[in-house]
Amino acid sequence: MMNTERLPGKPYDLFLQGMRQGWTQKRDMDILATLHKFRFVSFSDLVKLYFPSKAGDSAARRRLLKLYRWRLVDRCRQWAPEGPTEYIYMLDDVGAYFLAAYLQKQVEELGWRKRDNQVKLAYVRQYLAAMRLYLELRKQVALVHFEPEYTLKGEGYYFRPDAYAVFIKGKYEYRVFFEVDMGTEGQQKIQEKIKSYEAYYRANARPGFIMPYIIFVADKEERVRKLEAWVEKSRTIKALQYQFWTFGELMRAWTAKGVS
Template sequence: MDDPVLRVQSQLTDRDRTLLSWLYDHGVLTTFHIADALFPSLDFCQRRLRTLYRLRLIARFRPQRADGGSYPYHYLIDQLGAEVVAASRDERPPRRDHARLERRRWTATRTLDHRLGVNKFFTDLAGYARTHPSARLMQWLPESTCQRPGTFAHPDDPALLLAYQPRIRPDGYGVWRDGTDVVPFFLEYDTGTEQLGVLITKLAGYRELFVELGRAWPVLYWLHSAARERNLRARLADLPLPAPLATGARDHAAAGKLSPAGPVWMVAGDGEHRTTLGDLAQLTSNGS
């Protein structure tokens, strides 16, 4: 019997496999996210996406703007693409309605803008790495994986950590390398809708995790405006920090055409100097 997964695998490049893996794990990416992260040009990207779409590896939709017109295509994993990813990971095949449920989820959810913002953060890092040979996005995990027991257990950790259930709900976890600096980090993507006190209380969960692990790394608050960043930092100034924290503001980065990899971060408790993501390696601790 002809196996569609085997038939299509020979047509895939390493870049295709990366894209399928991202869509499987992170839900939805726009044409521009994909082009910036993985391709030398938008035209090249669009041609390849059309091919993957015709192969039924990816699906797409285009939301309508309230004031007329439409947004760029938003890409999702299709059923065959999900089966290819599962096979490559030696995992059980996804449910037969996996792709249909994913399409329904992302075309109807009110959290689409938030997810796109989170994913843009990571694809911006990948895009920076694509044009800077010394940099690399080494790992990108979604919120759901961060909450699984044992996700952050080190091979040398006691077995009890495999059963530890983190209380954190980060928007993502990444490992960034820039030259010799390697920075694991958690991302908290702020839309401005939560009270600042809620953002501060989230740090307690990270402290608990870091105590359990015997290691710590930066928690990044990617705030929607520099004004909100100033207000948060003012609130934090008189508080003991339960976890290493750095803040950045999206409007500040956009005004300077800066990537999240660049000098957009301020370490809490360390003045107003902005530093690069790679420089945040100073906030990591392995417990030794």
């Protein structure tokens, strides 16, 4: 039973009414949870996740429009030389209250702020790339856990890999920190990341500790080679296992044999 005494306010009343009357669906809550987790998700990726039927595009447009009008989700469009692209969706304020109610939490416990939706385009693209990685992993491996913006905090280090994943491929379980590169960070920023990973390793290295792979993923081969050169120049701990791939190469390699 949901504890309604600790869920005051109109959004919660609407949520409870919606659940009773059936116009708030379990799928709606899953969409809100995904937007909370990934922050920015494209229309086409939401279709892949929650509207897999042949009529998925039409069903998604109808449902997402309702969620938008109810202020459960917000949306924006990127602009390209050929014109506006598809909608990008994010959690809106009423949606945050609905999700909190569904999880039997207060909205403050979600750690969500509406101003988090107001970021530069480069950051939006990075979140979209993390979702792209997530969808590809779901197709190629048995995905156990995937968390974007994974926080690593301890004595001497505090940083966020773009994602942390645990998955099974064949007979083996892999743990991976992903750096999804959009070509916007320079050599100094990459060097800072390497120092953070090495600080994390030094703070945790002990018998039984297994350091995850660190995989840099970029769109273009030229950028991949540049990242590799910067990392090799910066690293001081040879035990750390770095890999560098384009998105296409990474997925083809895993399809064939998994992480080597």
